[in-house]
Amino acid sequence: MASCFSNAPCLTPTNGAAPLAYATALQYFAAAQCFLTHNLLPEAKLKNHDTFDFIVVGAGSAGSVVASRLSENKNYNVLLIEAGGDAPLESDIPGFVGSLYESDYDWKYHTENDGRTSQAIINGTVGWNKGKMFGGSSSMNSMYYVRGDDQDYQTWYDQGNKEWSVDEVKRCFKKSENLLDKERLSNPKISEFYGHDGPLNVNRFNSTFNEYIAKILEAWEEIGFRNVPDLNIENVNTSGYLLASATGGVRQSTSKAYVIPAEKRSNLKILKHSLVTKVLINKKNKKTEGVEVEKGGKKYVFYTKREVIVSAGSVASPQLLMLSGVGNADHLSEKGITPIVHSPNVGQNVQDHAVVPIFIFSDEPNESSLPEKYLSYVDYLVTRAGPLAHDDIGTDASAFYTTVEGATYPNIQTILVVYPKNTPGLKEGFSHSFRYNDTIMDDIVELNKDHGIYLFVLNLLHPVSRGHISLKSKNPHDAPLIYANYLSDETDVETIVKALKMSSKIVDTEYFKSINAFLGRMNIPACNELELDSDEYWRCVSINVVSTLWHPVRSCMMGTDISNSVVDSRLRVHGVKGLRVVDASVIPSTTSGNTNAPTIMIGERGSELILEDNNY
Numbered sequence: 091m092a093s094c095f096s097n098a099p100c101l102t103p104t105n106g107a108a109p110l111a112y113a114t115a116l117q118y119f120a121a122a123q124c125f126l127t128h129n130l131l132p133e134a135k136l137k138n139h140d141t142f143d144f145i146v147v148g149a150g151s152a153g154s155v156v157a158s159r160l161s162e163n164k165n166y167n168v169l170l171i172e173a174g175g176d177a178p179l180e181s182d183i184p185g186f187v188g189s190l191y192e193s194d195y196d197w198k199y200h201t202e203n204d205g206r207t208s209q210a211i212i213n214g215t216v217g218w219n220k221g222k223m224f225g226g227s228s229s230m231n232s233m234y235y236v237r238g239d240d241q242d243y244q245t246w247y248d249q250g251n252k253e254w255s256v257d258e259v260k261r262c263f264k265k266s267e268n269l270l271d272k273e274r275l276s277n278p279k280i281s282e283f284y285g286h287d288g289p290l291n292v293n294r295f296n297s298t299f300n301e302y303i304a305k306i307l308e309a310w311e312e313i314g315f316r317n318v319p320d321l322n323i324e325n326v327n328t329s330g331y332l333l334a335s336a337t338g339g340v341r342q343s344t345s346k347a348y349v350i351p352a353e354k355r356s357n358l359k360i361l362k363h364s365l366v367t368k369v370l371i372n373k374k375n376k377k378t379e380g381v382e383v384e385k386g387g388k389k390y391v392f393y394t395k396r397e398v399i400v401s402a403g404s405v406a407s408p409q410l411l412m413l414s415g416v417g418n419a420d421h422l423s424e425k426g427i428t429p430i431v432h433s434p435n436v437g438q439n440v441q442d443h444a445v446v447p448i449f450i451f452s453d454e455p456n457e458s459s460l461p462e463k464y465l466s467y468v469d470y471l472v473t474r475a476g477p478l479a480h481d482d483i484g485t486d487a488s489a490f491y492t493t494v495e496g497a498t499y500p501n502i503q504t505i506l507v508v509y510p511k512n513t514p515g516l517k518e519g520f521s522h523s524f525r526y527n528d529t530i531m532d533d534i535v536e537l538n539k540d541h542g543i544y545l546f547v548l549n550l551l552h553p554v555s556r557g558h559i560s561l562k563s564k565n566p567h568d569a570p571l572i573y574a575n576y577l578s579d580e581t582d583v584e585t586i587v588k589a590l591k592m593s594s595k596i597v598d599t600e601y602f603k604s605i606n607a608f609l610g611r612m613n614i615p616a617c618n619e620l621e622l623d624s625d626e627y628w629r630c631v632s633i634n635v636v637s638t639l640w641h642p643v644r645s646c647m648m649g650t651d652i653s654n655s656v657v658d659s660r661l662r663v664h665g666v667k668g669l670r671v672v673d674a675s676v677i678p679s680t681t682s683g684n685t686n687a688p689t690i691m692i693g694e695r696g697s698e699l700i701l702e703d704n705n706y
């Protein structure tokens with residue numbers, strides 16, 4: 091048996107029946123992958139200078155929602171333009187999400203090396219991966235479905251964004267949701283909290299690590315993070331299972347939820363592999379006229395009768411505004427772009443969820459054998475369960491808590507990641523996600539040979555530090571420069587150090603003691619002399635390995651006027667007529683958790699505002 095799995099030939103005589111049966115079975119299962127995917131989206135045949143009521147730039151988490159909602163009205167012609175193409179099979183299967191990082195389906199943005207933080211990360215640059223395909227980042231994210239806290243949206247409202255009251259926001263979350271988790275549906279209070287007939291299916295992952303997660307939940311309870319049935323309802327000093335934008339073991343991107351069901355509408359035209367290089371704004375009357383597009387080496391112009399909606403995400407939306415003449419006038423002139431509207435906040439004030447890890451090594455979980463692994467691949471095709479049915483870098487267990495005594499609002503989220511002993515591809519996986527350097531990873535891989543790893547990823551929910559995004563050049567193919575500025579404000583360092591010390595206590599709980607767990611020291615020369623688990627140690631680790639949870643926001647933030655923001659609370663670009671931004675970049679202060687659900691909600695609310703303003 092062992093020889094069969096080490097590629098040695100099978101020496102037993104055969105009359106051909108058995109190999110044929112197995113070859114046919116393998117062919118059947120190989121073909122069964124196709125049942126997972128949808129046919130390719132239809133692409134419109136357009137003529138240069140065609141005109142539309144609305145042009146939506148970017149078919150990501152928000153753009154897909156906007157194009158779908160606007161085209162529900164048959165009187166409006168809508169053009170949806172996406173730089174990428176159809177999402178690949180690996181996007182549908184949650185367990186293959188890691189293969190999308192740094193692939194052709196990723197914009198592969200990297201932050202600039204600031205010479206101070208993240209120096210134990212490859213090249214000192216943090217990977218700001220972003221989906222380049224239909225569904226955008228919702229086609230390559232980890233699928234955690236987290237709404238955030240009421241207080242987040244109350245803050246938006248209190249900042250003068252009157253269209254975003256807690257009630258309106260909740261209504262729009264519900265409008266998008268179709269809750270399918272049986273356990274939550276059976277609890278009237280939880281069931282009532284969610285929507286039931288929206289386009290986006292939300293459910294629980296069917297995690298293969300449930301046996302271990304149950305023990306971690308007990309350990310969290312022991313250190314004061316109470317287990318609760320729903321983390322969207324109770325999120326201060328609590329722990330439990332997250333919902334996911336996935337169901338039946340398959341990802342639910344916004345393309346799947348919103349664009350595919352609308353693809354046959356005659357008033358919705360779709361362009362793939364088409365890069366919008368500029369929004370055309372009349373210099374005199376500041377009115378938006380259309381967009382310039384590059385597709386297959388050719389240039390096109392499409393015009394709008396009403397509005398252009400930029401939904402290109404937190405990096406590309408400010409880039410596109412700047413390329414179009416909307417931004418800091420000095421910066422634009424320096425890059426050889428004629429300023430049309432001096433809008434100093436474009437690309438400024440960026441807030442991102444910064445993360446720092448705790449590695450705990452222990453006797454569990456044991457590695458799975460090669461036959462088990464391959465059987466699970468086949469099993470997935472039949473049952474949609476097993477390791478491929480959940481995100482490959484995380485579990486759905488999470489805790490939310492506060493480092494501030496008595497606070498009713500979380501400032502930290504921890505996500506649990508489990509690596510069984512001898513996890514194949516561990517180093518490669520990290521080189522695409524958190525990008526720790528070889529010095530760190532070689533030690534971790536060595537320890538992983540005999541120890542399972544419980545990795546706790548701590549997410550600083552409300553960082554005070556701010557980054558910015560600026561143009562490298564006026565060439566739309568040049569990625570913009572990203573200055574993340576993580577932990578540049580001392581308050582953030584203090585919060586994360588406190589949180590790491592609160593969380594590392596888990597190693598002393600009953601379960602962890604029973605599996606001989608110990609806190610791992612990350613091999614960072616600058617920190618190696620410091621006492622493990624001391625404030626100084628965590629401070630040093632935080633500065634050296636701080637990375638991202640891929641949640642940048644605020645680069646085109648909403649607010650009351652051009653001096654403090656880029657768009658108004660109806661998401662109209664200040665100083666320009668007929669131009670809006672609708673995506674994560676408009677978030678005025680970040681939310682208490684992962685940002686996909688809030689961005690979809692913004693897509694819903696943004697569509698309503700556009701329709702209202704166009705007399706619908």
Ligand SMILES: Cc1cc2nc3c(=O)[nH]c(=O)nc-3n(C[C@H](O)[C@H](O)[C@H](O)COP(=O)(O)OP(=O)(O)OC[C@H]3O[C@@H](n4cnc5c(N)ncnc54)[C@H](O)[C@@H]3O)c2cc1C
Pocket residue numbers: 147148149150151152153171172173174218219220221222223224225226227228230231232233234235236364365366367401402403404406407410639640641642673674675683684685686687689
């Ligand atoms: C690796 C990763 C993991 C994450 N995990 C989670 C998670 O588990 N849960 C969660 O809630 N959030 C998660 N997020 C964050 C979440 O996915 C994002 O906040 C959200 O998708 C942002 O949506 P958006 O519409 O602003 O941008 P995107 O979804 O990125 O969409 C922008 C779209 O615009 C297109 N585009 C850009 N420029 C142009 C142009 N010039 N012309 C035409 N098209 C263009 C892009 O190709 C893309 O399709 C994750 C993100 C990443 C990248």
